[in-house]
Amino acid sequence: MSKSTSGSNRIPLIDLDRIYQRKIKGxxxxxxxxxxxxxxxxxxxxxxxxxxxxxxxxxxxxxxxxxxxxxxxWPQDFFLLALLLIISAFGLFMVTVYAGRIWCGYTxxxxxxxxxxxxxxxxxxxxxxxxxxxxxxxxxxxxxxxxxxxxxxxxxxxxxxxxxxxxxxxxxxxxxxxxxxxxxxxxxxxxxxxxxxxxxxxxxxxREKVCIYMCPYARFQSVMFDEDTKVVSYDVGRGEPRGKKTPTSGAGDCVDCGVCVQVCPTGIDIRDGLQYECIGCALCIDACDSVMQKLERPKGLIRYSTENELAGKITHFLRPRLIGYAIAMTVMVVSLTVFLALRSPLELSIERGRGQLFTEALNGDIVNSMQVSILNKSENTQTFEFFLEGRPGAQLSAPEQVIIAPGERVTKPVQVSLEPQKVVQARLPFTLRIEAVGGNRATSTIDSTFIGPERW
Ligand code: SF4
Ligand code: SF4
Incomplete structure (x- = not known):
């Protein structure tokens, strides 16, 4: 079954012929x-x-x-993995726009x-x-x-x-x-x-059947190519008409030796133009260069080139799509770096009951009850203590210490109380801090609001 070529856009259903690849150095x-x-x-x-x-x-x-x-x-950090995958995808798009299927051919x-x-x-x-x-x-x-x-x-x-x-x-x-x-x-x-x-x-x-028939990337790569993308190309202007060169034959540089086809892992003839089976491995470049060297002709009859260059036009390296990918990638790499640098080994959250926002204690103090949830994202079992900050006169009622295994989330009831005369308005900000005892003294804070009666 024949391969598809630039001349015929037909895609073969499957080709089970064995390809005997020729060894080439270069x-x-x-x-x-x-x-x-x-x-x-x-x-x-x-x-x-x-x-x-x-x-x-x-x-x-x-x-x-x-x-x-x-x-x-931890599973909670999965957005970082998502970010990493997006960065990889943009990296791949950027490389493909610039140099075709480098990823396929080399890595x-x-x-x-x-x-x-x-x-x-x-x-x-x-x-x-x-x-x-x-x-x-x-x-x-x-x-x-x-x-x-x-x-x-x-x-x-x-x-x-x-x-x-x-x-x-x-x-x-x-x-x-x-x-x-x-x-x-x-x-x-x-x-x-x-x-x-x-x-x-x-x-x-x-082998190459995976690239040709199974890999989705091979199918959509062509939409990323433009006339400035460097791809493995045969210089038709220089090579044709192919055949033996004599003073009268008028033949080009291609001697039709077929070595470029024999080394191709996907069995195609690059002289037929850009084909979706081409994985950009450049084996045909090395093959043709070795032939040209033997014939004492300049190398590069097959080379990484752009459509514009082959047509004698200027190749533009900086183009909007490439710049767009580069900017998107830079933003995401910086975001990932910042997330990693600021990543805390613990995570803290506060939940209030759906019922009463505050209660009044027997001594008249206004009390806010809440559930504090702590996730230990470190690799060690840690002991944590609670601290209340940013609200002078407020009393914290919390477990003296909480021991949490690595990866475990523990929720504890905590109460913050204030004497009535100190509740100067209905909503007062405060900060809850937890700190690991000993070790790296990992700490995390969360801002919340003390809620009192409206009459003040
Ligand atoms: S040998 Fe040439 S034509 Fe064949 S896959 Fe590699 S780069 Fe493409
Ligand atoms: S290796 Fe070079 S000279 Fe030989 S057939 Fe291919 S393009 Fe022509």
Whole structure:
């Protein structure tokens, strides 16, 4: 089944043909390889690092605590996660408007893992021609050995990926021995297997099919492109007509060698123009550059370029959409930083009863009763004390100390009373403060209003 091209906007239903990718070296591939190794190291190693007594990054779902470096987040902090996701989305939009599908070609997990699996395949089964021959050959010892080695190595990587992923949710130092001694709890083991099998299928078998048929980002990216977006492009003006160059042929620089197609992980021909299957990996750039180098012609017949540049017009780097994304992102990054900096390890709220706003005590004092709710967002059990501020002469009646476990919310009855002659108006502001005893002396305040009778 043929691929869609700029000439025909037809999208194939599914293409199950195997793509035998040719190995190629070059500047962009070095960049992709080093970037991929860095990202893989980050993924596999992060859960092994410790911060004091606990894992550096641990999303502890049963305890509803999310540890990231020295910070612990609670379900109440989920708006921060939402903010982070919005920042990531805007970052992605901004990069796409500027440089097309850089995310897809260099950093998407599907690309990174596929690259690792393809690298293993090439190491075990050999070059493109050797792989084609091996697949066409009848089953024998050599084929069995190579195929089983490849699938075993893929399986090992997939299993490590699954274990590591669950290791972000369960302490990994205990998970690994438990898993291999069959002591891990059923749910953890099940999710490891599910994640491992999905990795094996996605990166080993489905590869570019995920990008072409399953990824929604591939479908809507084109609406973000404009004539100033840098995308992998073939310079038609320079390359055509393709063919062997002789003094009389009038051929362009493209010798129609097909190497750019053979290296393409999605099996397309970039010379047909921008296609939705193109993940922007730049393998065809490196391929064509190597051909041009051999022919002693200038590199860049295929290159990152813009529609404007190829049409001989000026490319505008600063354009309204890009500036808009940059401003939105900056505002949100600043907001997130401020929220994180001002984040208190405790949360305080006051609730008043729906009935009487105040009562009169036997000694004549005016009394306001309320429920004070405290959420301990720190990682330790804390003891808190109550203090009343900003209302001279007011008496606070509250539990002497409240002990609260990490992540727990405790509600306590509190009363504020004033002698009648000090209730100079019906509404008087005051501040309630709670403070942790010892330790970091975390403190939080809340402003409220003392309510008295209207007659004063
Ligand atoms: S056309 Fe080039 S950049 Fe696009 S996916 Fe194929 S090799 Fe990668
Ligand atoms: S690698 Fe370059 S020269 Fe060869 S077919 Fe592709 S564009 Fe033409």
């Amino acid at each position: 500047t962009y591939q070095r960049l992709r390889r080093y970037g991929s190794w860095g990202l893989l190291c980050l993924y596999f190693l992060t859960p092994w690092f410790m911060w004091g007594e606990r894992q550096l990054v641990l999303f502890d779902l049963p305890q509803r605590q999310f540890h990231v470096f020295h910070m612990t987040f 998407c997990p599907q690309t990174v893992w596929t690259q690792l699996f393809v690298w293993l395949e090439m190491k075990i089964e050999g070059s493109r021609n050797q792989r084609i021959k091996l697949d066409a050959a009848p089953w024998g010892f050599q084929k069995l050995l190579r195929k089983s080695s490849k699938h075993l190595s893929w399986g090992a990587i997939a299993l490590a990926t699954g274990i590591t992923f669950i290791g972000y949710f369960t302490p990994i130092r205990a998970l690994v021995p438990d898993f291999f001694t069959l002591d891990a709890n059923f749910q953890a083991a099940l999710w490891i297997m599910i994640f491992g099998v999905l990795t094996y299928l996605n990166a080993g078998w489905m």
